[in-house]
Amino acid sequence: MDSSRSGKESGDIAIPLREVKSSKSGKGAPPVVAATTVRLSQQPPVGGWKRGVGIIDLILRICAITATLAAAAVMGTTSQDLPFFTRFFQFQASYDDFPTFTFFLAGNVITCAYLVVSLPFSIVCIIRPHILGARMLLLLFDTLALALTMAAASAAAAIVYLAHNGNPNTNWPALCQQFDEFCPRVSGAVVGSFLATLILVVLVVLSAAALRRN
The missing domain is CATH 1.20.120 (Four Helix Bundle (Hemerythrin (Met), subunit A))
Known part of the structure; x- marks a missing residue:
């Protein structure tokens, strides 16, 4: 909750991405999907x-x-x-x-x-x-x-x-x-x-x- 609030105050944009990881347990096992977040900071208008x-x-x-x-x-x-x-x-x-x-x-x-x-x-x-x-x-x-x-x-x-x-x-x-x-x-x-x-x-x-x- 605190991290999301600080991100809004700083003007960052959170973009959710999905990372696919291969499973080592076997060939027929489904891949594991992990969610990651990439933050892009908003720059103030120049001039x-x-x-x-x-x-x-x-x-x-x-x-x-x-x-x-x-x-x-x-x-x-x-x-x-x-x-x-x-x-x-x-x-x-x-x-x-x-x-x-x-x-x-x-x-x-x-x-x-x-x-x-x-x-x-x-x-x-x-x-x-x-x-x-x-x-x-x-x-x-x-x-x-x-x-x-x-x-x-x-x-x-x-x-x-x-x-x-x-x-x-x-x-x-x-x-x-x-x-x-x-x-x-x-x-x-x-x-x-x-x-x-x-x-x-x-x-x-x-x-x-x-x-x-x-």
Whole structure:
């Protein structure tokens, strides 16, 4: 009873065979039939977990595309004009007034375009989970995209912090006290870019784990 239960748990298949033995007692004696059992172990499906990693990779890439596209779209359409202005002065804030925000927009657009291009390679890793070339390319360019997105989001976050709080030591005023629509939009764009950065970190870890198990 214990041996049959352990065989089921290990995934073995028992195949009954009959072994014919000749009797030594005489020529007319019937042969003796002895039953033997041959066990064939069931192998787990090859590449099953890697295919699962590839599916998660594809879903995360779509999420990162959404995050970077939303961050770039919000930043690129952010502009506010204050209602009070004079003949010579007009109070306006736009993303292109800050080179850091322009870099932020360019970095997220580049990352979003790369992620769109990487989707076919991610699908190939699902269909052929043991392929190494596509996985190596994804790991390399995911790392570069991570560095670019992190740099753009961090630089923009520093400007957003100054816009919200200012810096009395350098007479930097808190612009968000006047531009109450501009600052929430750029802050939301920075949050979306940091979300894409977190997803890229997970993608790099997944690719490295898949390569390590090859």
